[in-house]
Amino acid sequence: MDDVRKVYGKSGRAASVAALDGVSIGFAPGSFTAVMGPSGSGKSTLLQCAAGLDRPTSGSVTLEGQELGALRETALTKLRRERIGFIFQSFNLLPALTAAQNITLPLKFAGKRAKRDRIAEVIAQVGLTERAGHRPAELSGGQQQRVAVARALVVRPAVLFADEPTGALDTRTAAEVLGLLRETVRDAGQTIVMVTHDPVAASYADRVIFLADGRLVDELRAPTADAVAERMTVAQATAKGADGAKGGVR
Numbered sequence: 001m002d003d004v005r006k007v008y009g010k011s012g013r014a015a016s017v018a019a020l021d022g023v024s025i026g027f028a029p030g031s032f033t034a035v036m037g038p039s040g041s042g043k044s045t046l047l048q049c050a051a052g053l054d055r056p057t058s059g060s061v062t063l064e065g066q067e068l069g070a071l072r073e074t075a076l077t078k079l080r081r082e083r084i085g086f087i088f089q090s091f092n093l094l095p096a097l098t099a100a101q102n103i104t105l106p107l108k109f110a111g112k113r114a115k116r117d118r119i120a121e122v123i124a125q126v127g128l129t130e131r132a133g134h135r136p137a138e139l140s141g142g143q144q145q146r147v148a149v150a151r152a153l154v155v156r157p158a159v160l161f162a163d164e165p166t167g168a169l170d171t172r173t174a175a176e177v178l179g180l181l182r183e184t185v186r187d188a189g190q191t192i193v194m195v196t197h198d199p200v201a202a203s204y205a206d207r208v209i210f211l212a213d214g215r216l217v218d219e220l221r222a223p224t225a226d227a228v229a230e231r232m233t234v235a236q237a238t239a240k241g242a243d244g245a246k247g248g249v250r
């Protein structure tokens with residue numbers, strides 16, 4: 001992402017909001033990045049712009065050498081289907097379909113043949129071989145999120161974007177899902193960008209970036225949960241500082 005700005009509302013008008021205010025950042029192949037920041041700091045907007053779900057007001061986003069802004073809507077949709085994976089807080093599975101059918105869906109959308117071996121492989125990767133024939137209502141929250149992870153991985157995306165993937169899970173189940181994400185980075189070289197409010201979740205990443213008022217204000221490598229929690233306090237102070245209070249960052 002190069003100098004990405006996203007302004008909601010007409011730029012210059014009193015009601016306009018710069019949700020992203022000149023963000024430049026790269027996500028290297030095989031890296032796992034957590035995005036943190038106070039509510040309204042632009043985390044979701046960053047994810048949406050990086051994933052080609054939303055177009056920046058200015059600046060550019062490049063994925064595997066392709067500038068997303070240069071693509072028409074149909075080409076962008078194709079790129080999203082084939083090169084990008086998504087998981088959300090609410091698993092977004094289709095209730096009438098089994099786990100295996102949910103996982104097969106992205107291949108169908110991409111017009112690809114659903115090879116049985118690939119489906120079995122990705123189901124095994126998320127540890128759901130025994131549950132492949134179950135519908136979402138017959139699965140626990142953690143299992144449903146693992147189906148969603150498998151569905152995101154089945155196309156072998158360049159980047160997996162996760163928006164609060166453990167927000168609806170209890171601590172133990174969240175740890176399982178985060179461990180699974182970590183494994184896909186380690187074993188399959190998957191690139192992951194994850195928005196989270198939880199310092200423990202962020203500590204599974206290789207790097208945490210902190211947003212405040214649409215700007216990148218800090219970065220932490222090899223994070224521990226304690227170090228993340230401490231930096232969050234500083235990011236919050238920075239956000240307040242931008243509202244006029246002096247000496248926001250210490």
Ligand SMILES: Nc1ncnc2c1ncn2[C@@H]1O[C@H](COP(=O)(O)OP(=O)(O)OP(=O)(O)O)[C@@H](O)[C@H]1O
Nearest residue numbers: 008009017019037038039040041042043044045046
């Ligand atoms: N569609 C929209 N129209 C107008 N303003 C928007 C829109 N989407 C987001 N915003 C504003 O942009 C800013 C950043 O929002 P964003 O959702 O990216 O923040 P966030 O860090 O993800 O917040 P949260 O942690 O609460 O989900 C906020 O001030 C928000 O009100």
